[in-house]
Amino acid sequence: MNSTAKHITTQIIRIFLMVFWLYVAVDKLLELNAFHAALQRQPLAPFVIDTFYWLLPFAELLIGLLFIGRYKRYAYLLSAFLLLAFSIYIALGLVGFYPKRPCGCASVFSSLSWPWHLAVNLILLSLSILGWYLTGPTSPMHKEEQHDKENARAPLFSLLLLVPLYHFLMVVRKRFPEKFALFPAWAGIALNYDT
Numbered sequence: 001m002n003s004t005a006k007h008i009t010t011q012i013i014r015i016f017l018m019v020f021w022l023y024v025a026v027d028k029l030l031e032l033n034a035f036h037a038a039l040q041r042q043p044l045a046p047f048v049i050d051t052f053y054w055l056l057p058f059a060e061l062l063i064g065l066l067f068i069g070r071y072k073r074y075a076y077l078l079s080a081f082l083l084l085a086f087s088i089y090i091a092l093g094l095v096g097f098y099p100k101r102p103c104g105c106a107s108v109f110s111s112l113s114w115p116w117h118l119a120v121n122l123i124l125l126s127l128s129i130l131g132w133y134l135t136g137p138t139s140p141m142h143k144e145e146q147h148d149k150e151n152a153r154a155p156l157f158s159l160l161l162l163v164p165l166y167h168f169l170m171v172v173r174k175r176f177p178e179k180f181a182l183f184p185a186w187a188g189i190a191l192n193y194d195t
Helices: 003-030 032-040 046-066 072-094 114-134 140-175 184-194
Strands: none
Touching: 003 032, 003 046, 003 072, 003 114, 032 046, 046 072, 072 114
């Protein structure tokens, strides 16, 4: 896969996950009472329910906003962590660990069955891991981008070094024309042209 295709793939994954996390966060924040009622139907302790009531919408909002800025790698990591936690929770419900299997998901996922919900979560988890890999220092795309950045910086770095060096040599040449003249016999002649 060439770097353009990798870049487009990474951007599609980033935008999709950003929209997903912002949607589920805003959906919970707009319907806080319904979200709290859904949490109370979960097989969780009351103090966990109260913690999740505030923590989950703001964590999801933070993840969505991190995809906008320059902290995309952290957004992918947090997204993967949260989706892994959700997937484990759903998988435990599928194997019968809980007496009942309620779901307090965003409205788009409320109509999904638990097996489909787990499948969607695993797809989103895979996208988060893939996005994290494609934006990381070990990815082939990152190595190509790093190489391109180094190649782009080389002329600028050379220019930043050569201008002061040229200036220094011109000052030295004017102060000591005979010592640093290309042809010492012509040093006086070169001085006449400079003045």
